[in-house]
Amino acid sequence: MLDCLPETVEPVGLADAGRSFRGEIAIAAFARLRPLLADTEGGLRVALVFRRDERRLRVLTGRIEGRLNLICQRCLQALEFPLQLEFSLGIVASEAEIDRLPQGYEPLLANGELLRTAEVIEDEILLLIPAVPMHAGESRCESGYRNRPAQEKDNPFSILEKLKT
Numbered sequence: 817m818l819d820c821l822p823e824t825v826e827p828v829g830l831a832d833a834g835r836s837f838r839g840e841i842a843i844a845a846f847a848r849l850r851p852l853l854a855d856t857e858g859g860l861r862v863a864l865v866f867r868r869d870e871r872r873l874r875v876l877t878g879r880i881e882g883r884l885n886l887i888c889q890r891c892l893q894a895l896e897f898p899l900q901l902e903f904s905l906g907i908v909a910s911e912a913e914i915d916r917l918p919q920g921y922e923p924l925l926a927n928g929e930l931l932r933t934a935e936v937i938e939d940e941i942l943l944l945i946p947a948v949p950m951h952a953g954e955s956r957c958e959s960g961y962r963n964r965p966a967q968e969k970d971n972p973f974s975i976l977e978k979l980k981t
């Protein structure tokens with residue numbers, strides 16, 4: 817296993833060649849995740865294995881480990897969210913192939929083009945984190961939150977706008 821994550825991957829060729837990688841990705845690299853986080857310090861450990869399974873299906877299995885600081889939607893303070901997730905993706909070239917994937921595989925649409933590694937990983941994280949993260953009980957929230965005016969949450973698209981200009 818190569819101890820280095822490529823910035824981009826070409827899933828079809830990598831699965832045929834049976835390549836695997838591991839390394840660390842800076843949390844700041846996840847553009848869509850950033851607005852949901854209290855801070856973007858540190859990184860996540862990632863391992864990716866591209867291969868053909870026993871049915872000759874091209875698959876990507878992976879593991880993501882680390883910690884994110886989400887924003888509690890009750891007190892608007894940081895909420896530690898440990899990440900330890902594993903995923904199995906079936907690499908498909910078209911929408912039609914998605915229906916033929918065996919159970920247990922989510923589709924990864926790829927047709928020979930390069931995909932950004934961080935985006936593939938970010939997709940998996942976004943599926944996992946709660947839509948409305950909150951501390952486990954009101955008593956764990958930052959005291960005094962009731963007096964604080966409700967802040968408007970960052971709109972993820974406003975970040976995109978900033979990037980464009």
Ligand SMILES: [Zn+2]
Nearest residue numbers: 888891951957
């Ligand atoms: Zn809270």
